[in-house]
Amino acid sequence: MGLFLREKETAPCTVTISHRFEELSAHVRLDNGAVIYPGDTVQVQGPEIMAAFGEMIEEQRTAVITRASKIEQLWTRATGDFEFMELCEFSFSEEVMS
Amino acid sequence: MNMHSSTAATAEEAIAAQEALPPLTNEEATQVAMSNTLLTPRFYTTDFDEMDAIDVSSVREEWDVLIGQMKADPNKGHFKKNEDWDDVDWDGMEPALKAEFIDFLISSCTAEFSGCVLYKEMKRRGSNKDITELFQLMARDEARHAGFINDALREAGIAVNLGFLTQAKKYTYFRPKFIYYATYLSEKIGYARYITIFRHLEENPEMRFHPIFKWFREWCNDEFSHGEAFALLLKTDPKLTESRMNKMWIKFFLTAVFSTMWVRDHQRPEFHKALGVDPKWYGQEVFRKTSEITKQVFPMTLDIDHPRWVPTLNRMEAANVQIAAGRKQGGVSGWVKRMAGSAKAGFAFVSLLTIPVEKNAVPASPRLEPAY
Numbered sequence: 012m013g014l015f016l017r018e019k020e021t022a023p024c025t026v027t028i029s030h031r032f033e034e035l036s037a038h039v040r041l042d043n044g045a046v047i048y049p050g051d052t053v054q055v056q057g058p059e060i061m062a063a064f065g066e067m068i069e070e071q072r073t074a075v076i077t078r079a080s081k082i083e084q085l086w087t088r089a090t091g092d093f094e095f096m097e098l099c100e101f102s103f104s105e106e107v108m109s
Numbered sequence: 110m111n112m113h114s115s116t117a118a119t120a121e122e123a124i125a126a127q128e129a130l131p132p133l134t135n136e137e138a139t140q141v142a143m144s145n146t147l148l149t150p151r152f153y154t155t156d157f158d159e160m161d162a163i164d165v166s167s168v169r170e171e172w173d174v175l176i177g178q179m180k181a182d183p184n185k186g187h188f189k190k191n192e193d194w195d196d197v198d199w200d201g202m203e204p205a206l207k208a209e210f211i212d213f214l215i216s217s218c219t220a221e222f223s224g225c226v227l228y229k230e231m232k233r234r235g236s237n238k239d240i241t242e243l244f245q246l247m248a249r250d251e252a253r254h255a256g257f258i259n260d261a262l263r264e265a266g267i268a269v270n271l272g273f274l275t276q277a278k279k280y281t282y283f284r285p286k287f288i289y290y291a292t293y294l295s296e297k298i299g300y301a302r303y304i305t306i307f308r309h310l311e312e313n314p315e316m317r318f319h320p321i322f323k324w325f326r327e328w329c330n331d332e333f334s335h336g337e338a339f340a341l342l343l344k345t346d347p348k349l350t351e352s353r354m355n356k357m358w359i360k361f362f363l364t365a366v367f368s369t370m371w372v373r374d375h376q377r378p379e380f381h382k383a384l385g386v387d388p389k390w391y392g393q394e395v396f397r398k399t400s401e402i403t404k405q406v407f408p409m410t411l412d413i414d415h416p417r418w419v420p421t422l423n424r425m426e427a428a429n430v431q432i433a434a435g436r437k438q439g440g441v442s443g444w445v446k447r448m449a450g451s452a453k454a455g456f457a458f459v460s461l462l463t464i465p466v467e468k469n470a471v472p473a474s475p476r477l478e479p480a481y
Contacts, residue, residue, distance in 0.1 A: 028271055033188070035218070035255035036225050036248075037271045040233065047154050049282035059272040064263065077277070091282035094151060095291035095362075096369055 014081045020045070024074040026055055030062035041074060050079030050087035146215055146262070147270045150223040152280045153230060153288075160285045161237040168341045171476050172239065175337055179246045187327040188257045194320045199265050202318070209380040210319065211265055218258040218269065224292070225251035231288075243338050250331045257328075261321050286349055290362045293339035294403070296332045298366060301398035303329035304481045309386060316385040333479045340406045340475040350408055350471065363403075363411050364461050367396055371422045372429045389419070398481055405475040409466035421460050428453035 022045040028037045039055060047053060054075050062068040079087065165172045199207065228248035235241045259269050283291070307325040310317045317323070343349050350359065374381065374388045381388045393413060400410040412418065428450045435446030 026274055028274070029252065029256075030259075030271065032256050032260055034252040035222065035259045035269070036229070036252040037222075037274055038226070038229055039274060047280050049154055049280060051154075052277045052279045053152075054277040055275045057275065059275050062271065087280075088282045091153075092284055092287045094281050095283065095287060095295075096365065 017080055017083075018078045020076050020078070022074050022076060024055060024072055025069060026060055026072055027067070027069045028060060028062040029067040030064055031067060032065070034067075039074065041076075042071075045076060047076070048079065048084055049091060050083040052077040052079075146267055147273060148219055148222055149273055150219060150226050152278050153227050153283050154234075154280045155231070155283045155285050155288060157231075157234045160231065160240060161235055163237060163240055163342065163345055165239045165341065165345055168344050171474065172338075172341055175334065175341065175476070176239075176242060176246070179243075179334060179338075182249075184250075184253075184327050184331055188253050188324065190260070193323050197264060197319055203379065203383075206318075206379040206383050207265075209377040210383075211262070211267060213377065213380055214258055214262050214265075214321075215267070215269075218255050218262065220295075221251045221255040221258065224248075224295075225255060227283075227288075227292075247335050247338070250335065254328060254331070257324065258321070261319070286355070286358075289339050289342055289349065290359060293336055293343065293406070294362055294366050294399075296336035296339065297402050298370065298395065298399045299332040300329040300336065300479065301395045301402070301481070302370075303332065304479070305391060305394050305398065306384065306386070308481065309384070313385055316383070318383050330479050333477075336402070337476060340477075343406050344475055350406060356408060359407050360409065360411070360462065360466060363407070364458070367392075367399075367411065367413075368422055368425055368458060368461060370395070372426050375426050376429075392422075393419070402477060404469045404471070405477050406471060407469065408471055409469050412464055412467050415464045417460065417464055421457050421464075425454050425457040425461075428457060 023042045025040045025042055026038070027040070029035065039053065041047070041053075054077075056073045056075060060068060060070055060072075202210070225248050228244040228251060232241045232244040232248060235244070262269060303325040306322060307329070310322050349355055371388075371392045374392060378388070381391065396411070396413045400413065404410060431450035432447050432454065435443045435448075435450055437443070438446060
Protein backbone atom coordinates (compact mmCIF):
# COMPACT_ATOMS: atom_id res chain seq x y z
CA MET A 12 0.00 0.00 0.00
CA GLY A 13 1.33 3.38 -0.92
CA LEU A 14 1.36 6.26 1.47
CA PHE A 15 -0.36 8.47 -1.07
CA LEU A 16 -1.05 6.10 -3.97
CA ARG A 17 -4.24 4.20 -4.56
CA GLU A 18 -3.99 0.73 -6.03
CA LYS A 19 -6.65 -1.15 -7.92
CA GLU A 20 -7.50 -4.82 -7.98
CA THR A 21 -10.41 -6.90 -9.19
CA ALA A 22 -12.39 -9.61 -7.47
CA PRO A 23 -15.20 -11.89 -8.57
CA CYS A 24 -18.35 -11.07 -6.66
CA THR A 25 -21.93 -12.15 -6.16
CA VAL A 26 -24.60 -9.48 -6.11
CA THR A 27 -27.92 -10.31 -4.50
CA ILE A 28 -30.88 -7.99 -4.80
CA SER A 29 -34.23 -8.68 -3.24
CA HIS A 30 -36.95 -6.31 -4.37
CA ARG A 31 -39.87 -8.03 -2.78
CA PHE A 32 -42.67 -7.04 -0.48
CA GLU A 33 -41.26 -9.11 2.33
CA GLU A 34 -37.66 -8.07 1.84
CA LEU A 35 -35.88 -5.10 0.32
CA SER A 36 -32.15 -5.62 0.38
CA ALA A 37 -29.03 -5.52 -1.76
CA HIS A 38 -25.66 -7.03 -0.98
CA VAL A 39 -22.32 -7.61 -2.62
CA ARG A 40 -20.17 -10.55 -1.57
CA LEU A 41 -16.55 -10.72 -2.68
CA ASP A 42 -16.10 -14.35 -3.66
CA ASN A 43 -12.31 -14.56 -3.41
CA GLY A 44 -12.27 -13.56 0.22
CA ALA A 45 -10.79 -10.12 -0.49
CA VAL A 46 -11.02 -7.93 2.61
CA ILE A 47 -12.21 -4.34 2.48
CA TYR A 48 -10.38 -1.85 4.65
CA PRO A 49 -11.48 1.63 5.75
CA GLY A 50 -11.52 4.08 2.86
CA ASP A 51 -11.45 1.44 0.11
CA THR A 52 -13.91 1.87 -2.73
CA VAL A 53 -15.79 -0.98 -4.36
CA GLN A 54 -17.47 -0.75 -7.73
CA VAL A 55 -19.37 -3.56 -9.36
CA GLN A 56 -18.72 -3.65 -13.10
CA GLY A 57 -21.31 -3.87 -15.83
CA PRO A 58 -24.74 -2.41 -16.39
CA GLU A 59 -27.02 -1.44 -13.57
CA ILE A 60 -28.67 -4.45 -11.97
CA MET A 61 -32.39 -3.93 -11.71
CA ALA A 62 -34.79 -6.28 -10.01
CA ALA A 63 -38.44 -5.82 -10.84
CA PHE A 64 -40.83 -5.69 -7.95
CA GLY A 65 -41.40 -9.18 -6.59
CA GLU A 66 -38.04 -10.45 -7.83
CA MET A 67 -34.90 -11.65 -6.20
CA ILE A 68 -31.84 -11.59 -8.42
CA GLU A 69 -28.40 -13.06 -7.95
CA GLU A 70 -25.66 -12.28 -10.43
CA GLN A 71 -21.96 -13.05 -10.75
CA ARG A 72 -19.99 -9.95 -11.57
CA THR A 73 -16.54 -8.48 -11.24
CA ALA A 74 -15.82 -5.83 -8.66
CA VAL A 75 -13.01 -3.32 -8.87
CA ILE A 76 -11.56 -2.53 -5.48
CA THR A 77 -9.70 0.76 -5.25
CA ARG A 78 -7.48 0.51 -2.21
CA ALA A 79 -7.24 3.64 -0.14
CA SER A 80 -3.78 5.07 0.37
CA LYS A 81 -2.35 4.75 3.86
CA ILE A 82 -3.18 8.39 4.54
CA GLU A 83 -6.77 7.95 3.41
CA GLN A 84 -7.15 4.82 5.48
CA LEU A 85 -5.94 6.56 8.61
CA TRP A 86 -8.20 9.51 7.91
CA THR A 87 -11.25 7.26 7.43
CA ARG A 88 -10.43 5.39 10.61
CA ALA A 89 -10.21 8.64 12.52
CA THR A 90 -13.34 10.27 11.15
CA GLY A 91 -15.68 7.48 10.00
CA ASP A 92 -17.23 7.15 13.43
CA PHE A 93 -18.97 10.46 13.00
CA GLU A 94 -21.17 9.20 10.20
CA PHE A 95 -23.21 7.14 12.62
CA MET A 96 -26.24 9.41 12.34
CA GLU A 97 -27.06 7.67 9.07
CA LEU A 98 -28.56 4.82 11.06
CA CYS A 99 -31.26 6.97 12.56
CA GLU A 100 -34.53 7.28 10.74
CA PHE A 101 -34.35 11.06 11.12
CA SER A 102 -30.86 11.35 9.68
CA PHE A 103 -30.23 14.01 7.10
CA SER A 104 -30.80 12.94 3.56
CA GLU A 105 -28.15 13.65 0.95
CA GLU A 106 -30.05 16.59 -0.48
CA VAL A 107 -30.15 18.35 2.84
CA MET A 108 -26.54 17.76 3.77
CA SER A 109 -24.76 18.16 0.47
CA MET B 110 -52.57 7.79 -9.57
CA ASN B 111 -51.21 4.26 -9.58
CA MET B 112 -53.53 1.55 -8.44
CA HIS B 113 -52.23 -0.27 -5.47
CA SER B 114 -52.30 -3.57 -3.71
CA SER B 115 -54.18 -2.47 -0.62
CA THR B 116 -57.13 -4.68 -1.42
CA ALA B 117 -54.98 -7.81 -1.46
CA ALA B 118 -55.30 -10.13 1.50
CA THR B 119 -51.81 -11.57 1.48
CA ALA B 120 -48.37 -10.42 0.52
CA GLU B 121 -48.39 -12.81 -2.43
CA GLU B 122 -51.60 -11.33 -3.75
CA ALA B 123 -50.29 -7.84 -3.18
CA ILE B 124 -47.21 -8.67 -5.21
CA ALA B 125 -49.27 -10.26 -7.95
CA ALA B 126 -51.62 -7.28 -8.02
CA GLN B 127 -48.75 -4.86 -8.36
CA GLU B 128 -46.88 -6.86 -10.92
CA ALA B 129 -49.96 -6.96 -13.08
CA LEU B 130 -50.07 -3.19 -13.28
CA PRO B 131 -48.85 -1.84 -16.59
CA PRO B 132 -47.21 1.30 -15.14
CA LEU B 133 -44.90 -0.85 -13.08
CA THR B 134 -43.85 -3.30 -15.75
CA ASN B 135 -43.82 -1.20 -18.85
CA GLU B 136 -40.55 0.67 -18.85
CA GLU B 137 -41.74 3.69 -20.74
CA ALA B 138 -44.81 4.17 -18.64
CA THR B 139 -42.73 3.67 -15.54
CA GLN B 140 -40.52 6.54 -16.47
CA VAL B 141 -43.49 8.81 -16.78
CA ALA B 142 -45.43 7.62 -13.78
CA MET B 143 -42.75 6.86 -11.26
CA SER B 144 -40.20 9.28 -10.02
CA ASN B 145 -36.99 7.54 -9.22
CA THR B 146 -35.33 7.68 -5.85
CA LEU B 147 -31.84 6.30 -5.62
CA LEU B 148 -31.23 4.82 -2.20
CA THR B 149 -27.84 5.88 -0.94
CA PRO B 150 -26.88 3.79 2.03
CA ARG B 151 -23.40 3.99 3.46
CA PHE B 152 -21.07 1.02 3.66
CA TYR B 153 -19.14 0.20 6.75
CA THR B 154 -16.23 -1.78 7.93
CA THR B 155 -15.02 -2.25 11.46
CA ASP B 156 -12.49 -4.08 13.57
CA PHE B 157 -13.86 -7.59 13.10
CA ASP B 158 -11.26 -9.23 15.35
CA GLU B 159 -12.38 -7.05 18.22
CA MET B 160 -15.98 -7.89 17.50
CA ASP B 161 -15.24 -11.60 17.35
CA ALA B 162 -13.62 -11.38 20.75
CA ILE B 163 -16.92 -10.45 22.44
CA ASP B 164 -17.87 -13.00 25.05
CA VAL B 165 -21.52 -13.00 26.05
CA SER B 166 -21.12 -15.67 28.74
CA SER B 167 -21.60 -13.10 31.53
CA VAL B 168 -25.11 -12.39 30.17
CA ARG B 169 -25.66 -15.84 28.67
CA GLU B 170 -29.02 -16.59 30.23
CA GLU B 171 -30.67 -13.34 29.13
CA TRP B 172 -28.91 -13.49 25.79
CA ASP B 173 -30.30 -16.92 24.94
CA VAL B 174 -33.83 -15.89 25.91
CA LEU B 175 -33.65 -12.79 23.72
CA ILE B 176 -32.16 -14.58 20.72
CA GLY B 177 -34.77 -17.31 21.18
CA GLN B 178 -37.53 -14.69 21.00
CA MET B 179 -36.04 -13.14 17.90
CA LYS B 180 -35.67 -16.54 16.25
CA ALA B 181 -39.30 -17.39 17.02
CA ASP B 182 -40.04 -14.31 14.91
CA PRO B 183 -43.39 -13.21 16.41
CA ASN B 184 -43.70 -10.42 13.84
CA LYS B 185 -43.28 -12.68 10.84
CA GLY B 186 -46.90 -12.39 9.77
CA HIS B 187 -47.25 -8.79 10.81
CA PHE B 188 -45.87 -6.89 7.87
CA LYS B 189 -48.63 -7.74 5.49
CA LYS B 190 -51.30 -5.53 4.18
CA ASN B 191 -54.71 -6.52 5.43
CA GLU B 192 -58.09 -4.83 5.57
CA ASP B 193 -56.58 -2.20 7.90
CA TRP B 194 -54.56 -0.87 5.01
CA ASP B 195 -57.13 1.59 3.76
CA ASP B 196 -56.96 3.57 0.55
CA VAL B 197 -54.66 6.53 0.48
CA ASP B 198 -55.77 9.56 -1.42
CA TRP B 199 -52.34 10.59 -2.67
CA ASP B 200 -53.81 12.93 -5.26
CA GLY B 201 -55.92 14.74 -2.71
CA MET B 202 -53.03 15.18 -0.28
CA GLU B 203 -51.69 18.71 0.17
CA PRO B 204 -48.53 18.92 -1.97
CA ALA B 205 -46.43 20.23 0.93
CA LEU B 206 -47.60 17.43 3.20
CA LYS B 207 -47.09 14.87 0.47
CA ALA B 208 -43.51 16.03 -0.09
CA GLU B 209 -42.67 15.89 3.63
CA PHE B 210 -44.36 12.55 4.12
CA ILE B 211 -42.52 11.03 1.17
CA ASP B 212 -39.28 12.44 2.54
CA PHE B 213 -40.16 10.75 5.83
CA LEU B 214 -40.77 7.42 4.09
CA ILE B 215 -37.58 7.63 2.06
CA SER B 216 -35.38 8.49 5.01
CA SER B 217 -37.02 5.70 7.02
CA CYS B 218 -36.41 3.28 4.17
CA THR B 219 -32.78 4.41 3.83
CA ALA B 220 -32.18 4.01 7.56
CA GLU B 221 -33.62 0.49 7.57
CA PHE B 222 -31.63 -0.29 4.47
CA SER B 223 -28.37 1.04 5.91
CA GLY B 224 -28.97 -0.96 9.07
CA CYS B 225 -29.52 -4.04 6.95
CA VAL B 226 -26.29 -3.49 4.99
CA LEU B 227 -24.31 -2.92 8.18
CA TYR B 228 -25.73 -5.93 10.01
CA LYS B 229 -25.28 -8.21 7.03
CA GLU B 230 -21.67 -7.13 6.67
CA MET B 231 -21.06 -7.87 10.36
CA LYS B 232 -22.72 -11.23 9.95
CA ARG B 233 -20.64 -12.12 6.94
CA ARG B 234 -17.28 -11.03 8.24
CA GLY B 235 -17.58 -12.15 11.84
CA SER B 236 -16.87 -15.65 13.11
CA ASN B 237 -18.28 -15.45 16.64
CA LYS B 238 -21.51 -17.46 16.45
CA ASP B 239 -23.43 -15.43 19.05
CA ILE B 240 -22.66 -12.20 17.30
CA THR B 241 -23.21 -13.36 13.71
CA GLU B 242 -26.54 -14.89 14.69
CA LEU B 243 -27.71 -11.64 16.23
CA PHE B 244 -26.70 -9.62 13.18
CA GLN B 245 -28.38 -12.09 10.86
CA LEU B 246 -31.67 -11.75 12.75
CA MET B 247 -31.48 -7.98 12.79
CA ALA B 248 -30.69 -7.84 9.07
CA ARG B 249 -33.81 -9.92 8.49
CA ASP B 250 -36.02 -7.45 10.38
CA GLU B 251 -34.54 -4.38 8.74
CA ALA B 252 -34.96 -5.83 5.23
CA ARG B 253 -38.55 -6.64 6.08
CA HIS B 254 -39.24 -3.10 7.31
CA ALA B 255 -37.57 -1.64 4.24
CA GLY B 256 -39.75 -3.82 2.01
CA PHE B 257 -42.87 -2.63 3.77
CA ILE B 258 -41.96 1.05 3.43
CA ASN B 259 -40.96 0.45 -0.17
CA ASP B 260 -44.45 -0.81 -0.87
CA ALA B 261 -45.98 2.33 0.63
CA LEU B 262 -43.67 4.39 -1.59
CA ARG B 263 -44.73 2.44 -4.66
CA GLU B 264 -48.30 3.35 -3.95
CA ALA B 265 -47.26 6.96 -3.98
CA GLY B 266 -45.62 6.42 -7.37
CA ILE B 267 -42.04 6.44 -6.06
CA ALA B 268 -39.77 3.70 -7.32
CA VAL B 269 -36.80 2.97 -5.14
CA ASN B 270 -33.72 2.46 -7.26
CA LEU B 271 -31.17 -0.04 -6.02
CA GLY B 272 -28.72 0.90 -8.75
CA PHE B 273 -26.22 2.20 -6.22
CA LEU B 274 -24.56 -1.20 -6.28
CA THR B 275 -22.94 -0.50 -9.60
CA GLN B 276 -21.77 2.91 -8.49
CA ALA B 277 -18.49 3.28 -6.67
CA LYS B 278 -19.08 3.03 -2.97
CA LYS B 279 -16.61 3.95 -0.35
CA TYR B 280 -16.36 2.02 2.87
CA THR B 281 -16.28 4.07 5.99
CA TYR B 282 -15.14 2.89 9.39
CA PHE B 283 -16.93 2.41 12.69
CA ARG B 284 -15.14 1.34 15.81
CA PRO B 285 -17.05 -1.60 17.33
CA LYS B 286 -17.95 0.34 20.46
CA PHE B 287 -19.36 3.12 18.32
CA ILE B 288 -21.51 0.57 16.55
CA TYR B 289 -22.86 -0.46 19.94
CA TYR B 290 -23.58 3.06 21.16
CA ALA B 291 -24.99 4.29 17.87
CA THR B 292 -27.14 1.29 17.04
CA TYR B 293 -28.32 0.88 20.62
CA LEU B 294 -29.42 4.49 20.69
CA SER B 295 -30.88 4.55 17.19
CA GLU B 296 -32.96 1.43 17.90
CA LYS B 297 -34.23 2.72 21.24
CA ILE B 298 -35.01 6.22 20.02
CA GLY B 299 -36.65 4.64 16.98
CA TYR B 300 -38.90 2.69 19.34
CA ALA B 301 -39.74 5.84 21.31
CA ARG B 302 -40.51 7.79 18.13
CA TYR B 303 -42.78 5.18 16.60
CA ILE B 304 -44.64 4.32 19.79
CA THR B 305 -45.26 7.98 20.63
CA ILE B 306 -46.89 8.54 17.24
CA PHE B 307 -48.79 5.26 17.51
CA ARG B 308 -50.25 6.14 20.94
CA HIS B 309 -51.07 9.67 19.84
CA LEU B 310 -52.98 8.32 16.84
CA GLU B 311 -54.78 5.79 18.98
CA GLU B 312 -56.23 8.73 20.86
CA ASN B 313 -56.72 10.84 17.74
CA PRO B 314 -57.59 8.39 14.96
CA GLU B 315 -58.93 11.16 12.73
CA MET B 316 -55.34 12.44 12.35
CA ARG B 317 -54.09 9.18 10.86
CA PHE B 318 -53.65 10.26 7.27
CA HIS B 319 -51.88 7.12 6.12
CA PRO B 320 -52.40 3.47 7.14
CA ILE B 321 -48.69 2.77 7.67
CA PHE B 322 -48.98 4.33 11.15
CA LYS B 323 -51.18 1.43 12.22
CA TRP B 324 -48.15 -0.87 11.83
CA PHE B 325 -45.90 1.21 14.05
CA ARG B 326 -46.42 -0.76 17.24
CA GLU B 327 -45.11 -4.13 16.07
CA TRP B 328 -42.54 -2.38 13.98
CA CYS B 329 -41.11 -0.58 16.96
CA ASN B 330 -41.17 -3.75 19.02
CA ASP B 331 -38.56 -5.08 16.59
CA GLU B 332 -36.52 -1.94 17.20
CA PHE B 333 -36.94 -2.45 20.91
CA SER B 334 -35.59 -5.99 20.90
CA HIS B 335 -32.64 -5.00 18.69
CA GLY B 336 -31.84 -2.37 21.31
CA GLU B 337 -32.09 -5.02 24.03
CA ALA B 338 -29.44 -7.10 22.30
CA PHE B 339 -27.07 -4.13 22.23
CA ALA B 340 -27.82 -3.38 25.88
CA LEU B 341 -26.62 -6.89 26.68
CA LEU B 342 -23.55 -6.45 24.48
CA LEU B 343 -22.70 -3.24 26.34
CA LYS B 344 -22.96 -5.21 29.57
CA THR B 345 -20.36 -7.76 28.48
CA ASP B 346 -17.59 -5.23 28.98
CA PRO B 347 -18.09 -2.86 31.93
CA LYS B 348 -15.46 -0.47 30.55
CA LEU B 349 -17.82 0.39 27.69
CA THR B 350 -20.13 2.28 30.02
CA GLU B 351 -17.95 2.97 33.03
CA SER B 352 -14.62 4.41 31.91
CA ARG B 353 -14.36 8.17 32.01
CA MET B 354 -13.63 8.48 28.33
CA ASN B 355 -16.52 6.27 27.34
CA LYS B 356 -18.90 8.20 29.56
CA MET B 357 -17.95 11.26 27.58
CA TRP B 358 -18.64 9.39 24.35
CA ILE B 359 -22.06 8.34 25.62
CA LYS B 360 -22.91 11.92 26.48
CA PHE B 361 -21.71 12.99 23.06
CA PHE B 362 -23.85 10.37 21.31
CA LEU B 363 -26.96 11.22 23.31
CA THR B 364 -26.54 14.93 22.62
CA ALA B 365 -25.83 14.44 18.93
CA VAL B 366 -28.76 12.10 18.37
CA PHE B 367 -31.25 14.17 20.37
CA SER B 368 -30.27 17.48 18.79
CA THR B 369 -30.25 16.05 15.25
CA MET B 370 -33.71 14.69 15.79
CA TRP B 371 -34.92 18.06 17.04
CA VAL B 372 -33.54 19.94 14.06
CA ARG B 373 -34.70 17.38 11.55
CA ASP B 374 -38.25 17.11 12.88
CA HIS B 375 -38.64 20.86 12.71
CA GLN B 376 -37.92 20.60 8.99
CA ARG B 377 -41.20 18.75 8.55
CA PRO B 378 -43.81 21.21 9.81
CA GLU B 379 -46.63 20.01 7.54
CA PHE B 380 -46.10 16.38 8.45
CA HIS B 381 -46.38 17.13 12.14
CA LYS B 382 -49.30 19.50 11.65
CA ALA B 383 -51.23 16.80 9.78
CA LEU B 384 -50.60 14.35 12.61
CA GLY B 385 -51.66 16.99 15.12
CA VAL B 386 -48.29 16.78 16.82
CA ASP B 387 -46.29 19.75 18.08
CA PRO B 388 -42.66 18.91 17.22
CA LYS B 389 -41.47 20.48 20.49
CA TRP B 390 -43.82 18.36 22.57
CA TYR B 391 -42.96 15.34 20.44
CA GLY B 392 -39.22 15.89 20.80
CA GLN B 393 -39.32 16.21 24.57
CA GLU B 394 -41.68 13.25 24.88
CA VAL B 395 -39.38 11.05 22.79
CA PHE B 396 -36.32 12.23 24.76
CA ARG B 397 -38.10 11.43 28.03
CA LYS B 398 -39.00 7.91 26.96
CA THR B 399 -35.55 7.28 25.48
CA SER B 400 -33.86 8.55 28.66
CA GLU B 401 -36.01 6.30 30.81
CA ILE B 402 -35.15 3.28 28.67
CA THR B 403 -31.43 4.00 28.42
CA LYS B 404 -31.18 3.96 32.20
CA GLN B 405 -30.94 0.21 31.71
CA VAL B 406 -27.34 0.58 30.62
CA PHE B 407 -26.10 4.18 30.40
CA PRO B 408 -24.68 5.66 33.60
CA MET B 409 -26.33 9.02 32.94
CA THR B 410 -29.25 10.74 31.26
CA LEU B 411 -29.28 14.19 29.71
CA ASP B 412 -31.04 16.88 31.72
CA ILE B 413 -33.74 17.71 29.21
CA ASP B 414 -35.57 19.92 31.71
CA HIS B 415 -32.53 22.13 32.21
CA PRO B 416 -33.39 25.80 31.49
CA ARG B 417 -30.78 25.92 28.71
CA TRP B 418 -31.86 22.69 26.96
CA VAL B 419 -34.82 23.73 24.79
CA PRO B 420 -33.59 27.30 24.07
CA THR B 421 -30.25 25.90 22.86
CA LEU B 422 -31.95 23.32 20.67
CA ASN B 423 -33.98 26.17 19.19
CA ARG B 424 -30.78 28.11 18.48
CA MET B 425 -29.39 25.09 16.74
CA GLU B 426 -32.51 24.78 14.65
CA ALA B 427 -32.35 28.48 13.70
CA ALA B 428 -28.68 28.04 12.73
CA ASN B 429 -29.68 25.14 10.55
CA VAL B 430 -32.30 27.22 8.77
CA GLN B 431 -29.58 29.82 8.14
CA ILE B 432 -27.22 27.17 6.70
CA ALA B 433 -29.95 25.97 4.35
CA ALA B 434 -30.72 29.55 3.26
CA GLY B 435 -27.03 30.19 2.59
CA ARG B 436 -26.76 27.07 0.51
CA LYS B 437 -29.78 28.03 -1.52
CA GLN B 438 -28.48 31.56 -2.03
CA GLY B 439 -25.07 30.40 -3.28
CA GLY B 440 -22.18 32.65 -4.15
CA VAL B 441 -19.82 34.32 -1.70
CA SER B 442 -22.55 35.84 0.47
CA GLY B 443 -24.32 32.48 0.62
CA TRP B 444 -21.08 30.86 1.68
CA VAL B 445 -20.56 33.45 4.41
CA LYS B 446 -24.11 32.89 5.64
CA ARG B 447 -23.54 29.15 5.68
CA MET B 448 -20.28 29.39 7.58
CA ALA B 449 -21.83 31.75 10.13
CA GLY B 450 -24.72 29.30 10.53
CA SER B 451 -22.33 26.38 10.98
CA ALA B 452 -20.42 28.28 13.64
CA LYS B 453 -23.67 29.03 15.49
CA ALA B 454 -24.74 25.39 15.26
CA GLY B 455 -21.35 24.22 16.52
CA PHE B 456 -21.46 26.71 19.36
CA ALA B 457 -24.97 25.59 20.32
CA PHE B 458 -23.83 21.96 20.29
CA VAL B 459 -20.92 22.69 22.60
CA SER B 460 -23.30 24.60 24.84
CA LEU B 461 -25.57 21.54 25.06
CA LEU B 462 -22.56 19.43 26.03
CA THR B 463 -21.85 21.73 28.98
CA ILE B 464 -25.24 21.04 30.58
CA PRO B 465 -24.53 18.72 33.53
CA VAL B 466 -25.94 15.22 33.20
CA GLU B 467 -28.12 13.39 35.68
CA LYS B 468 -26.26 10.43 37.08
CA ASN B 469 -27.88 7.04 36.97
CA ALA B 470 -27.17 3.86 38.91
CA VAL B 471 -27.33 1.11 36.30
CA PRO B 472 -29.24 -2.03 37.37
CA ALA B 473 -27.44 -5.38 37.39
CA SER B 474 -29.73 -6.85 34.77
CA PRO B 475 -30.53 -4.57 31.85
CA ARG B 476 -33.45 -6.47 30.32
CA LEU B 477 -36.65 -4.51 29.66
CA GLU B 478 -39.91 -5.15 27.88
CA PRO B 479 -41.64 -2.52 25.73
CA ALA B 480 -43.98 -0.70 28.11
CA TYR B 481 -45.12 2.50 26.41
